[in-house]
Amino acid sequence: MKKWIGLSLAALLIAGCEKLEESVESLKRLEEEGVIKVKTVKAYTVEQQDGLTQEIAGVVAPLKELPLSFGRSGRIATIFVKKGSVVKQGETLAALDTSVWQQEVNAAQGQVASAAIRRAKALQGPAQHEVEAQKIQLEKARQTAAQAAEEHARGKLLYANGAISKDELDSLALRERQAKLDLEEQQIRYDNLLKGADKLDVEAANAEVQQASVQLMRARQEAADAVLKAPFAGVVASISQAESEQTGPGSEVMRLVDTSRWLVKLQVTGEQIGSFAVGKTVTVQAPDGTETEGTVSFVAPVIDSGTGTYPVEVTISGQERVWKGGMTVTCRYQVKPNGGVLVPASGVGISEESYYVMAIKDNTVKKTPVKVGNVYGPYYEVLEGLEPGDQIVSSGISYVADGEVVKVADE
Known part of the structure; x- marks a missing residue:
């Protein structure tokens, strides 16, 4: 019995020693792991880059x-195109009933022709037969005046001898004066005919021609307003009215779109606007993958207060025929740092209004102040504090401390 008790005590002592050794080994392992275990971080190696491609969405x-609308009111007589028609500049698209205005044009043309004939006649002066006829009238007036003077002289003698009365003598004197006045008038007419074209007649004829021409221009303009022509080459995108409908100025009949070139409208942030300038080349990609080169044609000088961005426009050619109004596309453009290097924005921190990075050297993190420039999408431009080849923590910099030992992931 005592023998079994002794053996049992020995066994318990041996088992206790083994558990104690296991506990000691466990503590040693935990201590070693606490010394060796370090944080694993993602790193970015700084490189000297000539440029960086950025993307921005546009419409x-x-x-x-x-x-397009008519310049005057009327009934639409004919529409010569349909939706989707490709038209040339100046091509007739639609017309109103022009019968009334055409009559006005014809009447005005007749007035211009008549006035022109009268002006030509005024410029030529009197015809030869008019001069000869006036010469005959002048000769008759001269004979009448001579006869009246002779009768007046004879009357004076008769009155002196008491053969006629004073009233009869006065009547002869009046007839002589009237004959002289008629002679003077006929002489003036004859002299004017010999001078040629009368200046006043020519001026009156010119004024008549000018007035008739103005009426003709007005009639033609009214007729032209009744015809709708394409102001530029393009595609008829829609037709809002039909033949026989009444229409008028400002009432849209159809809509014309120029598909030879398109605009891509961008909303650019303040951080990106420095990368855009008029004339810069931009690659535009359609949803189906089609790409073309575009040129920046407009950069807004002021920010749009409604969106907080700068409107920018890129002009592209319509030769590919894949572009549609309202389509969302991707624009790629090149960014060139101003002498600095580009690092991920997630790797740059702000402390007391200054910027810093967590540089990695010999597996140890060092908080390094830097001077930053522009922001290019997800990248900061670092002007001072880093050199090509330096390595920094690229993300999660708030989880590491200055002087902490780290391990670079996948290194």
Whole structure:
């Protein structure tokens, strides 16, 4: 019995020693792991970059889109095109009933022709037969005046001898004066005919021609307003009215779109606007992958208070025929740092109004102040504090401390 008790105590002592050794080994392992275990971080190696490609979304719009309407009221007689028709500049698209205005044009043309004939006649002066006829009238007036003077002289003698009365003598004197006045008038007419064209007649004829020409221009303009022509080459995007409908100025009949070139409208942030300038080349990609080169044609000088961005327009060619108004496209453009290097924005921190990065050297983190420039999308431009080849923590910089030992992921 005592023997079994001794053996049991020995066994308990051996088992206790083994558990104690296991506990000691466990503590040692935990201590070693606490010393060796370090944080794993993602790193970014700074490189000298000549440029960086950035992307921004834009919306396609026609370069020219115009609602078309007639210049006057009337009934639409004919529409010569349909939706989707490709038209040339100056092509007739629709017309009103022009019968009334055409009559006005014809009447005005007749007035101009008549006035022109009268002016030509005034410029030529009197015809030869008019001069000869006036010469005959002048000779008759001269004979009448001579006869009246002779009768007046004879009357004076008769009155002196008491053969006629004083009233009869006065009547002869009046007839002589009237004959002289008629002679003078006929002489003036004859002299004017010999001078040629009368200046006043020519001026009156010119004024008549000018007035008739103005009436003709007005009639033609009214007739032209009744015809709708394409102001530029393009595609008929829609037709709002039909033949036989009444229409008038400002009432849209159809809409014309110029598809030879398109605009891509961008909303650019203040951080990106420095990368855009008129004339810069931009690559535009359609949703189906089609790409074309575009040119920046407009950069707003002031910010849009409604969106907080700067409106920018890129002009592209319509040769590919994939562009549609309202389509969302992707624009890629090149960014060139101003002498600095580009690092991920997630790797730059702000402390007391200054910027810093967590540089990695010999697996140890060091908080390093930097001077930043522009922001290019997800990248900061670092002007001072970093050199090509330096390595920094690229994300999660708030989880590491200055002087902490780290391990770079996948290194």
